[in-house]
Amino acid sequence: AQSVTQLGSHVSVSEGALVLLRCNYSSSVPPYLFWYVQYPNQGLQLLLKYTSAATLVKGINGFEAEFKKSETSFHLTKPSAHMSDAAEYFCAVSDSGGYQKVTFGTGTKLQVIP
Protein backbone atom coordinates (compact mmCIF):
# COMPACT_ATOMS: atom_id res chain seq x y z
CA ALA A 1 0.00 0.00 0.00
CA GLN A 2 1.14 3.52 -0.66
CA SER A 3 0.32 6.76 1.08
CA VAL A 4 1.42 10.34 1.47
CA THR A 5 1.29 12.59 4.48
CA GLN A 6 1.22 16.34 4.11
CA LEU A 7 2.26 18.16 7.24
CA GLY A 8 0.21 21.27 7.81
CA SER A 9 -3.20 21.75 6.30
CA HIS A 10 -2.62 25.51 6.16
CA VAL A 11 0.60 27.41 5.51
CA SER A 12 0.90 31.18 5.48
CA VAL A 13 3.88 33.05 4.06
CA SER A 14 4.59 36.65 3.25
CA GLU A 15 4.90 37.69 -0.36
CA GLY A 16 8.54 37.23 -1.35
CA ALA A 17 9.26 34.72 1.38
CA LEU A 18 10.31 31.10 0.97
CA VAL A 19 7.56 28.58 0.41
CA LEU A 20 8.02 25.12 1.95
CA LEU A 21 5.27 22.54 1.78
CA ARG A 22 6.05 19.20 3.35
CA CYS A 23 5.24 15.75 2.04
CA ASN A 24 6.32 12.35 3.30
CA TYR A 25 5.49 9.18 1.46
CA SER A 26 5.18 5.50 2.15
CA SER A 27 5.56 2.96 -0.61
CA SER A 28 6.63 -0.66 -0.79
CA VAL A 29 8.09 -0.17 -4.26
CA PRO A 30 10.07 2.67 -5.83
CA PRO A 31 7.52 5.45 -6.05
CA TYR A 32 6.53 8.04 -8.57
CA LEU A 33 5.80 11.29 -6.74
CA PHE A 34 3.82 14.31 -7.84
CA TRP A 35 2.81 17.74 -6.72
CA TYR A 36 -0.44 19.19 -8.01
CA VAL A 37 -1.98 22.62 -7.50
CA GLN A 38 -5.70 23.31 -7.35
CA TYR A 39 -7.30 26.73 -7.63
CA PRO A 40 -10.85 27.22 -6.33
CA ASN A 41 -13.50 25.32 -8.27
CA GLN A 42 -10.95 23.95 -10.70
CA GLY A 43 -9.30 20.64 -11.41
CA LEU A 44 -5.71 19.82 -10.58
CA GLN A 45 -2.70 21.04 -12.49
CA LEU A 46 0.58 19.14 -12.41
CA LEU A 47 3.41 21.20 -10.92
CA LEU A 48 6.15 18.62 -11.11
CA LYS A 49 6.88 14.92 -10.93
CA TYR A 50 9.60 12.57 -9.76
CA THR A 51 10.01 9.36 -11.75
CA SER A 52 13.35 7.97 -10.56
CA ALA A 53 15.56 10.26 -12.59
CA ALA A 54 17.11 13.36 -10.99
CA THR A 55 16.31 13.71 -7.30
CA LEU A 56 15.89 17.48 -7.59
CA VAL A 57 12.91 18.15 -9.78
CA LYS A 58 12.06 21.53 -11.23
CA GLY A 59 8.49 22.32 -12.11
CA ILE A 60 6.38 25.13 -13.40
CA ASN A 61 5.94 28.55 -11.80
CA GLY A 62 9.33 28.41 -10.09
CA PHE A 63 8.54 25.42 -7.86
CA GLU A 64 10.92 22.57 -7.21
CA ALA A 65 10.99 19.48 -5.03
CA GLU A 66 13.70 17.16 -3.82
CA PHE A 67 13.28 13.43 -3.47
CA LYS A 68 15.05 12.16 -0.36
CA LYS A 69 14.81 8.41 -0.06
CA SER A 70 16.48 8.29 3.36
CA GLU A 71 13.84 10.64 4.73
CA THR A 72 10.98 9.35 2.54
CA SER A 73 10.24 12.97 1.75
CA PHE A 74 9.35 15.03 -1.28
CA HIS A 75 8.98 18.58 -0.01
CA LEU A 76 7.91 21.37 -2.35
CA THR A 77 9.74 24.70 -2.30
CA LYS A 78 9.76 28.05 -4.03
CA PRO A 79 12.32 30.73 -3.18
CA SER A 80 9.96 33.68 -3.34
CA ALA A 81 6.20 33.49 -2.91
CA HIS A 82 3.90 35.38 -5.23
CA MET A 83 0.31 36.33 -4.56
CA SER A 84 -0.77 34.10 -7.44
CA ASP A 85 0.69 31.07 -5.62
CA ALA A 86 -2.20 31.09 -3.16
CA ALA A 87 -3.98 27.78 -3.78
CA GLU A 88 -4.35 24.24 -2.49
CA TYR A 89 -1.40 21.94 -3.07
CA PHE A 90 -1.60 18.16 -3.17
CA CYS A 91 1.24 15.69 -2.93
CA ALA A 92 0.58 12.34 -4.58
CA VAL A 93 2.23 8.95 -5.03
CA SER A 94 1.85 6.07 -7.42
CA ASP A 95 3.69 2.83 -7.96
CA SER A 96 6.41 3.11 -10.52
CA GLY A 97 5.31 2.05 -13.93
CA GLY A 98 2.63 3.50 -16.08
CA TYR A 99 -1.10 3.62 -15.67
CA GLN A 100 -1.14 3.10 -11.93
CA LYS A 101 -3.71 4.76 -9.74
CA VAL A 102 -2.56 7.71 -7.72
CA THR A 103 -3.01 8.28 -4.00
CA PHE A 104 -3.35 11.88 -2.88
CA GLY A 105 -2.42 13.57 0.35
CA THR A 106 -4.93 15.64 2.26
CA GLY A 107 -3.70 18.88 0.78
CA THR A 108 -2.07 22.06 2.07
CA LYS A 109 -3.70 25.40 1.58
CA LEU A 110 -1.13 28.08 0.92
CA GLN A 111 -1.96 31.64 1.90
CA VAL A 112 0.27 34.45 0.69
CA ILE A 113 0.17 37.61 2.75
CA PRO A 114 0.91 40.89 0.99
Add this chain to the structure above:
Amino acid sequence: GAVVSQHPSWVICKSGTSVKIECRSLDFQATTMFWYRQFPKQSLMLMATSNEGSKATYEQGVEKDKFLINHASLTLSTLTVTSAHPEDSSFYICSAHGREGNIQYFGAGTRLSVL
Protein backbone atom coordinates in the same frame (compact mmCIF):
# COMPACT_ATOMS: atom_id res chain seq x y z
CA GLY B 1 0.35 19.27 -22.37
CA ALA B 2 -2.58 16.92 -22.69
CA VAL B 3 -6.05 18.40 -22.31
CA VAL B 4 -8.97 16.81 -20.54
CA SER B 5 -12.37 18.41 -20.89
CA GLN B 6 -15.11 17.84 -18.36
CA HIS B 7 -18.72 18.83 -18.83
CA PRO B 8 -20.78 20.30 -17.29
CA SER B 9 -18.80 22.42 -14.87
CA TRP B 10 -21.79 22.97 -12.61
CA VAL B 11 -25.11 21.18 -12.38
CA ILE B 12 -28.06 21.59 -10.07
CA CYS B 13 -30.71 18.89 -10.02
CA LYS B 14 -33.69 17.74 -8.03
CA SER B 15 -33.46 14.81 -5.68
CA GLY B 16 -34.27 11.55 -7.45
CA THR B 17 -33.07 12.57 -10.87
CA SER B 18 -29.99 11.27 -12.67
CA VAL B 19 -27.06 13.36 -13.81
CA LYS B 20 -24.47 12.51 -16.44
CA ILE B 21 -20.96 13.96 -16.38
CA GLU B 22 -18.69 13.67 -19.40
CA CYS B 23 -14.92 13.46 -19.46
CA ARG B 24 -13.11 13.78 -22.77
CA SER B 25 -9.46 13.56 -23.69
CA LEU B 26 -9.10 16.15 -26.42
CA ASP B 27 -5.75 15.48 -28.00
CA PHE B 28 -4.87 11.96 -27.00
CA GLN B 29 -6.40 8.55 -26.56
CA ALA B 30 -7.01 7.50 -23.01
CA THR B 31 -7.50 3.81 -22.38
CA THR B 32 -7.71 4.52 -18.66
CA MET B 33 -9.57 7.32 -16.95
CA PHE B 34 -10.22 7.91 -13.27
CA TRP B 35 -13.14 9.42 -11.43
CA TYR B 36 -12.62 11.21 -8.14
CA ARG B 37 -14.88 12.81 -5.62
CA GLN B 38 -13.78 15.74 -3.53
CA PHE B 39 -15.63 17.00 -0.48
CA PRO B 40 -15.15 20.59 0.65
CA LYS B 41 -11.68 21.23 2.02
CA GLN B 42 -10.71 17.60 1.58
CA SER B 43 -8.52 15.61 -0.74
CA LEU B 44 -9.53 13.65 -3.80
CA MET B 45 -10.99 10.24 -3.17
CA LEU B 46 -10.73 7.79 -6.02
CA MET B 47 -14.12 6.39 -6.89
CA ALA B 48 -13.36 4.16 -9.83
CA THR B 49 -11.01 3.37 -12.66
CA SER B 50 -12.64 3.49 -16.06
CA ASN B 51 -11.24 1.18 -18.71
CA GLU B 52 -12.14 1.54 -22.36
CA GLY B 53 -14.20 -1.37 -23.58
CA SER B 54 -14.54 -3.06 -20.21
CA LYS B 55 -16.24 -2.65 -16.87
CA ALA B 56 -15.03 -0.03 -14.48
CA THR B 57 -13.15 -1.00 -11.35
CA TYR B 58 -14.75 0.55 -8.29
CA GLU B 59 -13.02 1.39 -5.03
CA GLN B 60 -14.25 -0.16 -1.84
CA GLY B 61 -17.36 1.53 -0.54
CA VAL B 62 -18.43 3.05 -3.85
CA GLU B 63 -21.83 1.88 -5.04
CA LYS B 64 -21.62 0.57 -8.59
CA ASP B 65 -25.33 0.94 -9.22
CA LYS B 66 -25.29 4.47 -7.90
CA PHE B 67 -22.35 5.72 -9.91
CA LEU B 68 -22.51 4.26 -13.39
CA ILE B 69 -19.38 4.57 -15.48
CA ASN B 70 -19.21 4.05 -19.20
CA HIS B 71 -16.00 4.25 -21.23
CA ALA B 72 -17.28 3.55 -24.69
CA SER B 73 -14.47 5.14 -26.66
CA LEU B 74 -10.81 6.01 -26.26
CA THR B 75 -11.64 9.66 -25.72
CA LEU B 76 -14.82 9.61 -23.64
CA SER B 77 -15.81 8.36 -20.23
CA THR B 78 -19.08 9.22 -18.53
CA LEU B 79 -20.17 9.13 -14.91
CA THR B 80 -23.88 8.96 -14.24
CA VAL B 81 -25.11 9.66 -10.74
CA THR B 82 -28.39 7.79 -10.58
CA SER B 83 -31.28 8.83 -8.36
CA ALA B 84 -29.22 11.62 -6.91
CA HIS B 85 -29.74 12.70 -3.32
CA PRO B 86 -28.44 15.72 -1.42
CA GLU B 87 -25.63 13.66 0.09
CA ASP B 88 -24.32 13.10 -3.44
CA SER B 89 -23.63 16.81 -3.73
CA SER B 90 -19.90 17.14 -4.24
CA PHE B 91 -17.13 18.09 -6.64
CA TYR B 92 -16.44 15.32 -9.14
CA ILE B 93 -13.17 15.30 -11.07
CA CYS B 94 -12.00 13.02 -13.84
CA SER B 95 -8.50 12.38 -15.04
CA ALA B 96 -6.81 10.51 -17.80
CA HIS B 97 -3.37 9.13 -18.29
CA GLY B 98 -1.50 10.92 -21.02
CA ARG B 99 0.88 9.40 -23.48
CA GLU B 100 3.60 9.24 -20.86
CA GLY B 101 1.49 6.77 -18.92
CA ASN B 102 2.52 7.83 -15.46
CA ILE B 103 1.06 11.33 -15.45
CA GLN B 104 -2.60 12.05 -14.92
CA TYR B 105 -4.21 15.05 -16.54
CA PHE B 106 -7.27 16.38 -14.81
CA GLY B 107 -10.51 17.85 -15.97
CA ALA B 108 -11.71 21.09 -14.44
CA GLY B 109 -14.26 19.27 -12.31
CA THR B 110 -18.04 19.25 -12.03
CA ARG B 111 -19.82 20.69 -9.05
CA LEU B 112 -23.03 18.78 -8.41
CA SER B 113 -25.69 20.27 -6.18
CA VAL B 114 -28.71 18.09 -5.45
CA LEU B 115 -31.69 19.92 -4.03
